[in-house]
Amino acid sequence: MRDGTKAAPETRKKRHRNIGALPAHLPRVDMTIEPDTTTCPCCAGALHRIGEDVNEVVDRVPAVLRILRLIRPKYACRTCEGAVMQAKARPRLIDSGMASTALVAWIAAAKFAWGSTLYRQAQILGGHGLRVDRQTLARWMKQAAWTVKGLYTLQLATMHGYARLFCDETPVRMLDPGRGRTKLCQFWAHATDDRSWNGPAPPAVAYVFASGRGKKEIAAQLTGFEGVLQVDGYGAYASLAADTKTLGKIRLAFCLVHARRHFVDVHKTTNSPFAKEVIERIAAVYAIEQRIRGLDADQRRAVRQAETKPLMDALKARLDATKDGISRQSTLIKAIDYALERWAGLTLFLEDGRLEPDTNIVERSIRPISIGKKNSLFCGNEGGGKTWAILASLLNTCKLHGVDPETYLADILERMVSGATKNNRLHELLVWNWKAERDARKAAA
Template identity: 55%
Template sequence: MTRRVDELEAELAAANKLLNTYKAMLFGSRSEKARIILDGQGSLDLGDLNAILAATPANDDPLPKTAARRAKRNIGALPKHLPRLVHTIEPQSTLCSCCQGPMHKIGEDISEALDVVPAILRVIATVRPKYACRSCENGVAQAPAPRRMIEGGMATTSLIAWVVTQRFAWYLPVYRQAQILAGHGVQIDRSTLSRWLKCAAWWLEGLYERQLRAFHSAARIHVDETRMPVIGGGNGKVVIDQFWAHGADDRPWNGPAPPAVCYVHARSRSHREISEQLGPYTGVLQVDGYTAYKAFEDPDRQPGPIQLAFCMAHLRRRFVDLHKSTGSPITAQIIVMLGRIYAIETEIRGTSAEHRLLVRQARSRPVMDELKALLDDTLPRVSRVSDLAEHIRYAQGHWRGLCAFLDDGRIEVDNNMIERQMRPIGIGRRNSLFAGNEGGAHTWAVLASLLQTAKLNGLDPFTWLNDVLTRIVSGEVLNNNLDQLLAWNWQPTDRPSMRMAA
């Protein structure tokens, strides 16, 4: 009877834990900041943890809990590069009300307001006059027709660049774009818009490949993967392919690699697939704990092993989720220790790799040693089948890669750089549901890679793409000079304006 009671209590505890997890997913905060996760835990017997909480900044938060962030408002300082349309309002009369003499200007008040001009559709008529000699019958002179992205098509490069940007920079599906164009009185089928996207990807294929190769010359890159539904096989069924993301960003330590990302469409998420993508790469690979990456550390790998740096955010997320459902004092301690690491990282972000290394050795290593001791001491005292034991074993199994940032100032503490670049794929996937075929998935990868990289480098994606396509299509930039069009090298060009017909 007692055994049966114990079994029922265990089942009830498991059901309550599952219920609490669902409640947290539906109604709880999605933030992993320590000040949100650990608020209200003072009633627990945490020893000196409460004092630590009061002195420790929140995860990823450089300010104390009581300090307010300065709001990022743009009051009275609109960007200087925007064109100004000056509207001067004169008084009804500039004659003096006393003597009726003319008044002179002594000053003025200026106020600015941001305005918008909606997109304007227009038709560009290209006129090529023909000239002939009146004295002889041969020798007609006419300028050659300019090259176009789609020969004989009705779309200019700018219109196609606009469609591409709306789709892959701002995640607007083509069927919604077709509706917008219809509102302007232009009926274009969504299949036509899809062909324009494919055409743009064809022109940009060389630039995409050049950008992907540039990653593999960096000393450290980030890699992650996410699912990509694709209609495949011609039977109308949706198969789950993968988008792998390769990224680099050395700005946290003022390094040479510019911020960039490249997506690669693949049929699987196997080690063989990512190994083929990386080719001869032998630098530092910042990844999550997915097992497909583990074989890269094999010393017999040709041309050499890859050093793996694992993601602290993945480890923290495990204990955060567990703490939300259990409120365990142990998980609270672990979260606080990880919060210390992130507080140190916030302080040293933007400094040199050498300075980051010195600070990490002096301040972060003792925290990691303390965390390791806590994990090793806790594991024998908890049930082997518990979630806490599973998460501790995960930390122990990945410990060397989790501590890689302690010995190299270039390495980040987590893989959040590339995870942030997976969000655009998730938004586009939610809006479009799937890629129409494998070719469409590759088009998606090419165009999203280039536009997201332009955004990472602070460029307006349409301005960049329109200029790049114009240069490539016109032959101004050939395949052996594509480096100048990469987002971090690109310089805008001034192009002559066209005369508007009366």
């Protein structure tokens, strides 16, 4: 700078931009553009090729609806004319219906993975000249969810088998015809992801549709789970952990980001210097977390004990020292009380390198539900809510693994309907196992 002082280091992450490195796995189609003439303008001789310039752009082939004619020839013997042979009709996802498995997978992925609605899907199909009402599409989704329900249940049970689980919830409206209005229900999100320390739990999310948001609902979902539950400060989780049936089986790790949000709100409204100080102290904690991401659990714990624990101890001392001189009516005291009342859970990550300091993993995973309910406004009934939960769980887990949801759903539906994958081998269709199998086949080819 002109005054001789150094500029503050840039802390904002650089934006990830595609500067031309297009995906290698996409097929290449050559389009050669020849000049108007290959005759030399000077001597009228034939020009010969000396090189070429190649530019690559991402292209798209529009989706094409087609009629798949399933033909089963009949064969008879000309000699005895007694026997007639014909292949058996293959099982279909929509029995006696007009939709193939691929079409159902396309509609399901558009709604439950990418946030579209059945109403819009019906309009898109109408643009192709195919008129299908929204109720028919809903029945197709219900049939698809019924088919994969066992796989969804297996995924949820597999996730509960790990000793660390994230949990969050978000409200959703459901039609209540008896009262002529909607009533409030809940989507609960369960998530796992050990990639930050190279642990065994794969990135996964499973949604559960429930009529309420109380302890009863979450207790029913976590039957058999034992370990650390990483959650926000909602009271139902504390009640669950304190229940005699789960006492000692479930420990709560609270979210440092949620605690920080209260101080951010205070600083925005009052410009409190103390709130700003707390925000800066928490930022120092996250600077350490960014540096140790990817290390194993023991290394993370060692760094946290040596560097993060003194920061958190100093923060607690400041909170304790400041709260006594603040009015009980202020918003700042509420932010301080929120943090101090949950301090044991907020600092549990210091003792266990496998834990995260926040619940950002499940916060990100529940976002597709939030987008979907904003677009759809409500679900029609309890069955529709459960269909939503089942299909959204599998399809959004695909996105966490970099797997195309439509390709995955079409494949597993076909395997299950045809009987190629039996119930005792459903684990092969879990997204991470399915992806590993496909990657192994590609590597061997």
